[in-house]
Amino acid sequence: MEPIIIVLIILVVLVFIALIKTIQVIPQASAAIVERFGRYTRTLNAGLNIVVPFIDTIRNRIDLREQVVPFPPQPVITQDNLVVNIDTVIYYQVTDARAATYEVASYIQAIEQLTVTTLRNIIGGMDLERTLTSREEINAALRGVLDEATGKWGIRVNRVELKAIEPPTSIQDSMEKQMRADRDKRAAILQAEGVRQSEILRAEGEKQSAILRAEGEARAAALRAEGEAQAIRTVFESIHAGDPDQKLLSYQYLQMLPKIAEGDANKLWIVPSEIGDALKGLGGAFGNLGGLGGAPGPAAPQAPGRERMEKPTID
Numbered sequence: 001m002e003p004i005i006i007v008l009i010i011l012v013v014l015v016f017i018a019l020i021k022t023i024q025v026i027p028q029a030s031a032a033i034v035e036r037f038g039r040y041t042r043t044l045n046a047g048l049n050i051v052v053p054f055i056d057t058i059r060n061r062i063d064l065r066e067q068v069v070p071f072p073p074q075p076v077i078t079q080d081n082l083v084v085n086i087d088t089v090i091y092y093q094v095t096d097a098r099a100a101t102y103e104v105a106s107y108i109q110a111i112e113q114l115t116v117t118t119l120r121n122i123i124g125g126m127d128l129e130r131t132l133t134s135r136e137e138i139n140a141a142l143r144g145v146l147d148e149a150t151g152k153w154g155i156r157v158n159r160v161e162l163k164a165i166e167p168p169t170s171i172q173d174s175m176e177k178q179m180r181a182d183r184d185k186r187a188a189i190l191q192a193e194g195v196r197q198s199e200i201l202r203a204e205g206e207k208q209s210a211i212l213r214a215e216g217e218a219r220a221a222a223l224r225a226e227g228e229a230q231a232i233r234t235v236f237e238s239i240h241a242g243d244p245d246q247k248l249l250s251y252q253y254l255q256m257l258p259k260i261a262e263g264d265a266n267k268l269w270i271v272p273s274e275i276g277d278a279l280k281g282l283g284g285a286f287g288n289l290g291g292l293g294g295a296p297g298p299a300a301p302q303a304p305g306r307e308r309m310e311k312p313t314i315d
Contacts, residue, residue, distance in 0.1 A: 016058040026061075031097035043097050060101050066093040066158060069108060073166070074116050078121040080130055082171060084123070087163035088115055090146070096154025104153045111150060111157075118145045128167060135162050185280035 025048055026032050041056060051058075060073040069092070075086040090111055094100045104110050122130055122141050131138070139160050146157040161268050167175070 022050055024049045024051055024058065027147070029064045030061060031064055031094075032061045033097060033101050035059045038103065040098065060097075062097045062100060064097070064227040065093060070163070071112050073164075074119060078123055078128050079125060080127045082128050083168060084128070084131065085164075085166040086119060086123070088119070088142075088160045089163055090115065090157060092155050092157045093157040093162075094154060095156050098140070099152065099154030107150070107153050107155055111146065111155070112150055112154070114146060115142065115160075118142055122129055128171065132165055132167070135165075138162060145238050223310055233290060 024032065024044060026044050026046045028046045030046060032049075034041045034044055034051055036052070036056050040059075044058075045049075071088045071090065073087050075084055076082050077083055092111065100107055119138075119142065120140055127136065139162060143157055143160040163248060165170075179288045191287075241291055
């Protein structure tokens with residue numbers, strides 16, 4: 001009985017193993033390559049799949065999702081013989097599991113080496129300045145070459161990105177100095193433009209201020225002259241309205257004479273010839289008043305012209 005039990009146990013274990021090998025569950029976005037006696041038979045898609053146990057074997061399970069693979073920095077020589085280190089990132093996706101398994105031994109390694117050689121070819125035709133400013137151009141050229149070469153491997157390259165382009169340290173120092181000089185130059189130009197604009201605005205302001213000041217002074221002078229003319233006109237009209245006689249005018253004329261001699265600096269002053277007429281008129285007035293109370297006085301002599309009178313100097 002014991003040998004029979006042992007055989008039954010062995011059979012149960014074999015059946016259990018056969019069931020495990022027969023039923024294959026493939027996750028979503030994955031594929032499996034089935035070989036029968038070492039030869040490709042079919043590709044298992046996502047879901048529940050049945051295979052022949054001990055005859056069919058699963059060679060490889062492949063992820064069909066988009067993959068991101070960063071590659072280490074690669075030294076590349078530019079057209080002007082400068083060595084730059086370039087970091088790349090590849091976004092790829094397996095579209096044919098069979099081709100990815102049988103057409104290339106290791107598609108990751110193949111893509112990396114193809115990326116390095118393609119980068120050297122592209123960067124070798126560019127100088128350093130163009131390399132630093134042509135990322136999109138390099139990405140597009142690299143993606144085109146990789147997509148064409150990896151198509152027969154069942155791989156589609158979706159994107160290629162350059163993470164960093166690092167020139168030599170000496171070149172970086174020179175570039176920093178040049179950038180600093182350019183920034184200083186732009187700052188000096190902007191400052192000069194600001195000073196120039198400020199001076200222009202200040203000159204314009206002074207010009208407008210001078211124009212307005214001149215216009216104000218001219219208008220003030222015109223108003224002042226107009227006021228003086230109006231005052232003279234008013235005085236003249238008042239005098240004519242009062243109808244003064246010759247005696248009053250002579251008296252006012254004589255009252256103005258002391259003002260002519262005011263001031264210690266006046267050493268010499270001239271008596272106008274009209275003083276005789278004023279004295280004559282005033283003497284006539286006094287004569288009339290004297291005729292009322294006594295004999296008339298002598299008539300004032302008429303001055304033939306202006307007389308010079310010396311003002312005594314008091315030491």
